[in-house]
Structure formats: C-alpha cells, structure tokens
Amino acid sequence: MVKLGVNIDHVATIRQARGGVEPDPVAAAVIAELAGADSITIHLREDRRHINDRDVRLLNRTIKTRMNFEMAATEEMQKIALEILPHSVCIVPEKREELTTEGGLDVLKQKEYLTQYIKPFMEKGIIVSLFIDPSVEQVKAASETGAEFIELHTGRYSEVFSTKKEDDAFNELRHAAKLANELGLVVNAGHGLNYWNVKRILIIPDLYELNIGHTIVSRSVLVGMEKAIKDMKKILAVK
Ligand code: PXP
Numbered sequence: 395m396v397k398l399g400v401n402i403d404h405v406a407t408i409r410q411a412r413g414g415v416e417p418d419p420v421a422a423a424v425i426a427e428l429a430g431a432d433s434i435t436i437h438l439r440e441d442r443r444h445i446n447d448r449d450v451r452l453l454n455r456t457i458k459t460r461m462n463f464e465m466a467a468t469e470e471m472q473k474i475a476l477e478i479l480p481h482s483v484c485i486v487p488e489k490r491e492e493l494t495t496e497g498g499l500d501v502l503k504q505k506e507y508l509t510q511y512i513k514p515f516m517e518k519g520i521i522v523s524l525f526i527d528p529s530v531e532q533v534k535a536a537s538e539t540g541a542e543f544i545e546l547h548t549g550r551y552s553e554v555f556s557t558k559k560e561d562d563a564f565n566e567l568r569h570a571a572k573l574a575n576e577l578g579l580v581v582n583a584g585h586g587l588n589y590w591n592v593k594r595i596l597i598i599p600d601l602y603e604l605n606i607g608h609t610i611v612s613r614s615v616l617v618g619m620e621k622a623i624k625d626m627k628k629i630l631a632v633k
Pocket of ligand 1: 484525545607
C-alpha cells in the first residue's frame, strides 16, 4: 500500500492568520501519527511564513514516524538540516511571492550544483528527494545527481482533473514514474492531491509515498484530524 506523508504546513498557516500560538503544528503531528500517518512533512521557508524554527526543533523531538524536511537548496537550510538530521530532505524550489510551491526543481539547469549540494546529506545517511515536474528530462537529470528519491509534482494533474486535459497530465505522471523506477529511483508524489483526484494516482505502480497537506487540513477543520487522516488512509488502502 502506498504510504501517506502528511504535510502539516497548513496547520501553521492557520496559526499565522492570527499570529498567535494555535493551532499548534506539533499537536497536529502527534494526532496525525496516531491516526496512521506514515510520515510528517514540514517546509521551513526562508521567510518562516508558516513553519518556524521552534516547530522544527520540537517536531524533531516528537515525531515518531519519519520527518520529511522540505527545503530550498540554500546554505542556511543545509546547515539547519545537518543539525537536526531528519529522516529525509526534499529539495524544492522556493519563491518568496508564491502562495505554495509552484513548479518542480529545474534539476537539468542546476545539475552540478545539486549533485554537490546533496552530498553532505547522503554522507550522513539522510535520504534525499528532489521535487520535480513529471518530465523525461527532469527525471533523467535527477537520477544523475545521485539522489535516491524523487517526488513527482502532481500539481498540473490536480489542476486539470476532471477536464479534457486530465488524461495527458495523468499519462505524464505515469511515464515519468515508470522511467524513474527503471533508473532505480524511488518515487513519491504530491501537490494538490485531494480525496477525489488521488484515486487515479493509485493506478501508477510502485509509488512509495504520497505527500498530502491542504485537503487533509481542510477536512480536519470540519471533521477533525483523526477522521481526515483515516478517510485518506482508507482510500489509499483500496488499491
Ligand atoms: N509536496 C511538496 C513538495 C509540496 O511543496 C507540497 C505543498 O506544500 C505538497 C507536497 C503538499 O501539497 P498539498 O498541500 O497541495 O497537498
């Protein structure tokens, strides 16, 4: 069964709306794990707009499953990640003005830089994943950096879900996952997945983990985090 990584950045986004202390992403991570999350994803942004340094420190001591630390490929983030030693890092592009991570990393353009950048993580036994668009060029470039994992960006598929363009976007993902598996990469996927569009993604063979945030936190507001996670786990178990 494909694993479920729960992205709790969105809990911190709600906290940020009032600039106070609730809801606490640390409490969310505990409940998510008790409800069956296989890992917890957090993105420490350069501007600390949702997850902050206090969260990272506490989550690092409380997460019982695996911490997947999303980060831009900067010197500051590398230093932090090498201090906290998460189970995995997922390298993402980051733009200050974006609402959420918009596109995948351009690995092709920064192949040499990324190859060097990820080495210290691998030397420490931290799994490295590169968040990329589902294109042949990006998959090939990712495999050449030495990274063991990729996370395929499902944003386009999610956007065009239920329109005439859905098949094309789905096939892009399916082909990219197949190629990545052939090249020996472990494949995760995420971004924009929800309780409806995730079902078709499960057809893709050999996906390791789906990282899902917004839809789970949205449902949690209405029915509670435990139920929101159990509902998603039930869907993933159907495959
Ligand atoms: N994977 C990555 C790399 C992301 O940046 C995000 C968004 O924070 C997600 C997965 C989860 O996306 P969503 O919140 O749309 O489920």
